[in-house]
Amino acid sequence: MTTVWPSLEPILPSVQKPARYIGCEDGAAAKPPDPSLVSWLMIYPDTYEIGLPNQGLQILYEIANELDDARADRAYAPWVDLEAEMRSTGLPLFSVEHHTPADEFDLLAFNLSAELTYTNLLNCVDLARVPVRTADRRPEHPLVIAGGHCTYNPEPLADFLDAVVLGDGEEVIAEITRVVGEWKATGRGDRTEVHLALSRLEGVYVPSLYESIYDGPALVATRPIRDDVPEIVEKRTVADLGDWPYPKNQLVPLTEVVHDRLSVEVFRGCTRGCRFCQAGMITRPVRERPADQVRTMVAKGLERSGYDEVSLTSLSTADFSGIDGVVKGITDDAADTGCGPVTVALPSLRVDAFGVKLATQLNQARRAGLTFAPEAGTWRMRQIINKLIREEDLYEAVDAAYEAGWQRVKLYFLTGLPSETDPDTLGIAELAKNCVALGKSKGRKASVTVSVGGFVPKPFTPFQWFGQNTSEELQRKINLLRDDTRRANGVNLKWHDPKATLAEGINSRGDRRIGRVIERVWRAGGTFQEWSEHFDIDRWTEAMAAEGLDIDWYVHRHRHEDEALPWDHLSAGLHKDFLWQDWMDALDEVGLPDCRWTPCYDCGACTGYGIEHRVASALPPAGGSQGTAQDLGTGGSVPVQLLGSKPGAGTTP
Amino acid sequence: MSAPRPTVVRFRYAELGKVRFISHRDLARLMERAFRQVKVPLAYSEGYRPRPRLSFGLALPTAASSDAEFFDVALDPAIAPHEPTEAEAAALATLIDDLPARLSAALPDGLSVTAAAPLEPGSVSLQQAITSCTWRIELLDVAVDDAVDRVRRIVAAPELPFERERKGKLSTSDVRPAVLDLEPLGPTGRGVELEAHLATKPTSLRPAELVRLLGDDVGIGRVHRTHQWMTIDDLRSEPLAAASVSPPEASNGPTLRLAS
Numbered sequence: 025m026t027t028v029w030p031s032l033e034p035i036l037p038s039v040q041k042p043a044r045y046i047g048c049e050d051g052a053a054a055k056p057p058d059p060s061l062v063s064w065l066m067i068y069p070d071t072y073e074i075g076l077p078n079q080g081l082q083i084l085y086e087i088a089n090e091l092d093d094a095r096a097d098r099a100y101a102p103w104v105d106l107e108a109e110m111r112s113t114g115l116p117l118f119s120v121e122h123h124t125p126a127d128e129f130d131l132l133a134f135n136l137s138a139e140l141t142y143t144n145l146l147n148c149v150d151l152a153r154v155p156v157r158t159a160d161r162r163p164e165h166p167l168v169i170a171g172g173h174c175t176y177n178p179e180p181l182a183d184f185l186d187a188v189v190l191g192d193g194e195e196v197i198a199e200i201t202r203v204v205g206e207w208k209a210t211g212r213g214d215r216t217e218v219h220l221a222l223s224r225l226e227g228v229y230v231p232s233l234y235e236s237i238y239d240g241p242a243l244v245a246t247r248p249i250r251d252d253v254p255e256i257v258e259k260r261t262v263a264d265l266g267d268w269p270y271p272k273n274q275l276v277p278l279t280e281v282v283h284d285r286l287s288v289e290v291f292r293g294c295t296r297g298c299r300f301c302q303a304g305m306i307t308r309p310v311r312e313r314p315a316d317q318v319r320t321m322v323a324k325g326l327e328r329s330g331y332d333e334v335s336l337t338s339l340s341t342a343d344f345s346g347i348d349g350v351v352k353g354i355t356d357d358a359a360d361t362g363c364g365p366v367t368v369a370l371p372s373l374r375v376d377a378f379g380v381k382l383a384t385q386l387n388q389a390r391r392a393g394l395t396f397a398p399e400a401g402t403w404r405m406r407q408i409i410n411k412l413i414r415e416e417d418l419y420e421a422v423d424a425a426y427e428a429g430w431q432r433v434k435l436y437f438l439t440g441l442p443s444e445t446d447p448d449t450l451g452i453a454e455l456a457k458n459c460v461a462l463g464k465s466k467g468r469k470a471s472v473t474v475s476v477g478g479f480v481p482k483p484f485t486p487f488q489w490f491g492q493n494t495s496e497e498l499q500r501k502i503n504l505l506r507d508d509t510r511r512a513n514g515v516n517l518k519w520h521d522p523k524a525t526l527a528e529g530i531n532s533r534g535d536r537r538i539g540r541v542i543e544r545v546w547r548a549g550g551t552f553q554e555w556s557e558h559f560d561i562d563r564w565t566e567a568m569a570a571e572g573l574d575i576d577w578y579v580h581r582h583r584h585e586d587e588a589l590p591w592d593h594l595s596a597g598l599h600k601d602f603l604w605q606d607w608m609d610a611l612d613e614v615g616l617p618d619c620r621w622t623p624c625y626d627c628g629a630c631t632g633y634g635i636e637h638r639v640a641s642a643l644p645p646a647g648g649s650q651g652t653a654q655d656l657g658t659g660g661s662v663p664v665q666l667l668g669s670k671p672g673a674g675t676t677p
Numbered sequence: 678m679s680a681p682r683p684t685v686v687r688f689r690y691a692e693l694g695k696v697r698f699i700s701h702r703d704l705a706r707l708m709e710r711a712f713r714q715v716k717v718p719l720a721y722s723e724g725y726r727p728r729p730r731l732s733f734g735l736a737l738p739t740a741a742s743s744d745a746e747f748f749d750v751a752l753d754p755a756i757a758p759h760e761p762t763e764a765e766a767a768a769l770a771t772l773i774d775d776l777p778a779r780l781s782a783a784l785p786d787g788l789s790v791t792a793a794a795p796l797e798p799g800s801v802s803l804q805q806a807i808t809s810c811t812w813r814i815e816l817l818d819v820a821v822d823d824a825v826d827r828v829r830r831i832v833a834a835p836e837l838p839f840e841r842e843r844k845g846k847l848s849t850s851d852v853r854p855a856v857l858d859l860e861p862l863g864p865t866g867r868g869v870e871l872e873a874h875l876a877t878k879p880t881s882l883r884p885a886e887l888v889r890l891l892g893d894d895v896g897i898g899r900v901h902r903t904h905q906w907m908t909i910d911d912l913r914s915e916p917l918a919a920a921s922v923s924p925p926e927a928s929n930g931p932t933l934r935l936a937s
């Protein structure tokens with residue numbers, strides 16, 4: 025085995041943040057290169073500081089290294105300065121542990137968490153000295169595979185990936201290792217051989233064994249090219265998170281990364297049923313980690329890592345059964361060690377007073393600001409997206425936050441949602457202004473930051489049929505908000521670039537033809553598309569035009585019910601007719617309760633796989649909100665009463 | 678009545694190998710975490726975001742290695758009481774003696790704590806106390822004879838005007854007073870090794886700046902700090918001697934001493 029370190033070391037003093045490339049993290053696997061093992065290179069196709077904290081990658085990295093027949097290293101996309109040096113000196117992509125060239129691994133396994141990293145995936149494969157197109161790879165080349173949320177529509181990357189894993193990777197990683205090990209042991213024959221073996225594993229999709237049939241621009245179907253390949257590839261789901269207490273040795277980086285703290289995943293899946301949220305739809309059902317396991321993982325993790333902050337992660341942590349008890353346990357344990365204060369962080373708060381009570385318990389001394397995600401500005405709109413937060417809930421939450429001493433509140437919203445009207449958009453500004461007024465009525469120097477993102481419809485959601493707003497329309501809505509809040513003291517508006525939203529839209533629901541667009545953008549130098557200084561929408565629109573593909577047709581067009589979707593041959597368990605019904609309900613402004621605490625409506629996520637929710641308590645949480653166990657009839661009229669009762673509030677500043 | 682001053686301990690450590698690519702900020706975070714890993718509580722600052730009070734000497738440039746780095750840290754009064762009993766004082770002394778080994782075990786490869794000692798009350802901070810550093814600097818793209826000539830010229834120069842950019846403004850100053858001693862030590866695999874004793878105050882000169890003075894065509898390879906010096910009453914001493922390291926004397930290879 026070779027190492028690039030002697031060639032890399034003299035380059036490092038001249039690049040930005042060289043610590044990105046040295047490894048040495050506590051928790052890094054010490055398993056040395058060994059040709060008898062199946063070797064995985066886990067790659068996050070963005071910078072080290074974004075990729076290192078990724079929990080999915082870390083979990084699989086650790087599990088692979090625990091297998092007797094596998095080992096794993098990690099790699100991240102080199103920043104443009106190092107890439108230029110690598111290309112001029114002929115240095116390949118390398119692992120950070122042993123600085124082994126990437127093409128000496130058996131598998132290059134990418135984590136795909138965002139569409140705008142696709143061009144980086146191609147760049148990493150190319151830097152690994154591996155042909156970017158699957159068809160051009162020979163037996164000696166590594167297998168290029170991917171997992172992560174974006175793989176629920178892997179079609180834009182179909183020409184570049186040998187295999188794709190759908191769903192939880194904890195179990196399938198051992199199965200893939202076995203298949204690749206056999207392929208190696210028999211002398212690495214034709215790649216089709218290993219492709220076929222992989223396609224027999226549940227949850228593994230091999231794009232080259234399927235073909236897409238078109239009728240003009242329209243997709244007719246994507247179907248297997250052989251009889252012995254499954255027509256539909258089903259996702260993998262780990263039934264009990266308690267069986268997988270990973271990462272046990274979370275990586276502790278030497279240099280600053282985006283989430284520089286301990287993370288413990290408290291549950292996976294979410295059945296709140298927000299219709300825009302792909303993560304919630306594809307990770308069903310809810311699987312809670314046993315509370316005592318959470319507490320042990322936190323205590324051990326803090327002790328081992330020396331971190332003084334732990335984040336309890338999930339899609340909605342306040343919904344964890346008995347969360348207040350768990351938090352108390354953690355802070356008690358931390359006090360026992362006597363090594364300074366420990367902060368418990370929740371990724372986002374539930375929009376109600378309970379969420380704030382919880383936050384008060386957590387953040388003792390640090391009053392940095394609280395974040396809520398109402399997602400839409402009016403009750404009508406929130407019924408459409410099934411995020412059933414009443415204005416009352418938000419004002420109670422914000423009120424409680426000010427009471428507890430917070431001065432800064434951050435609110436997350438989406439714009440460009442189905443059937444959104446200008447009054448709906450302006451409702452965002454209204455909410456923000458009312459929150460500021462509430463704070464002022466308490467004599468606080470209240471400030472509210474409003475973060476607005478453009479909505480991108482995602483596969484396997486009820487909104488997968490919706491035509492995304494054009495970037496001009498999104499910009500118009502942002503301008504409306506900007507004008508409306510310009511003179512509103514205390515309201516700070518931030519927004520996501522609508523042009524980046526368009527590029528995401530091209531990839532999100534694209535078919536195989538989009539692969540050529542991604543390749544063009546990459547060849548034109550379009551890497552690091554998540555970074556505004558490197559993003560240029562013209563590269564995307566020019567590539568679409570060059571390929572004769574129509575942006576309107578791909579992004580802005582409403583799909584109809586009987587139309588073939590590029591991901592129809594893949595399954596997250598969800599019945600397509602359930603999703604369609606939910607889409608119709610959305611347009612009728614009809615909400616849907618959380619099936620964790622109310623009867624199952626058979627979306628397919630449990631029923632199809634013979635699994636079920638695993639929750640410690642079948643009762644809705646204390647202060648239950650968002651459409652569960654409460655009268656929602658008053659949704660729209662509440663704020664007037666609420667504000668009327670607060671002196672000094674009710675008028676916008 | 679002001680609160681009693683907490684016990685401050687001075688540590689010496691080495692930074693070698695791959696970890697030398699981390700930044701100074703990164704290092705402070707690593708040390709903080711190491712104290713929590715060995716469960717030795719530190720005194721925290723007051724305020725909005727309480728932090729342990731670690732203060733370092735002069736920041737080591739990223740990519741340079743060192744045998745002589747230092748930091749001071751205040752211990753939590755709970756383990757270092759202001760007026761300790763005899764038993765408490767003995768326990769604290771043992772704790773401090775054990776800390777270098779314990780911290781080294783918690784730190785990544787390449788970072789090792791080599792000594793620790795309580796600081797006399799009233800000691801000046803490292804930042805104030807350090808007056809000069811000794812470096813080993815690898816010069817690239819230059820032959821030994823050529824390097825010796827260039828060093829001679831620097832040492833012989835009565836003045837060395839040097840242009841620097843600070844906050845977007847160019848200014849020129851004489852850096853000759855900062856060049857205390859230069860000694861070419863002989864060839865390395867890739868270039869020539871130079872030992873340089875450079876002042877940090879009142880005038881300062883960094884290794885990369887010295888290499889620029891030697892000529893635009895000279896490249897810079899490995900940079901290693903061997904000492905940081907304090908000057909007290911005209912006497913030079915290290916902030917804390919390494920427990921087991923004797924002062925480096927003669928090195929191998931041809932040397933040419935060029936005192937200023």
Ligand code: SF4
Pocket residue numbers: 295308309619620624625626627628629630631636637
């Ligand atoms: S199958 Fe039923 S219980 Fe399971 S997630 Fe779907 S609706 Fe909920």
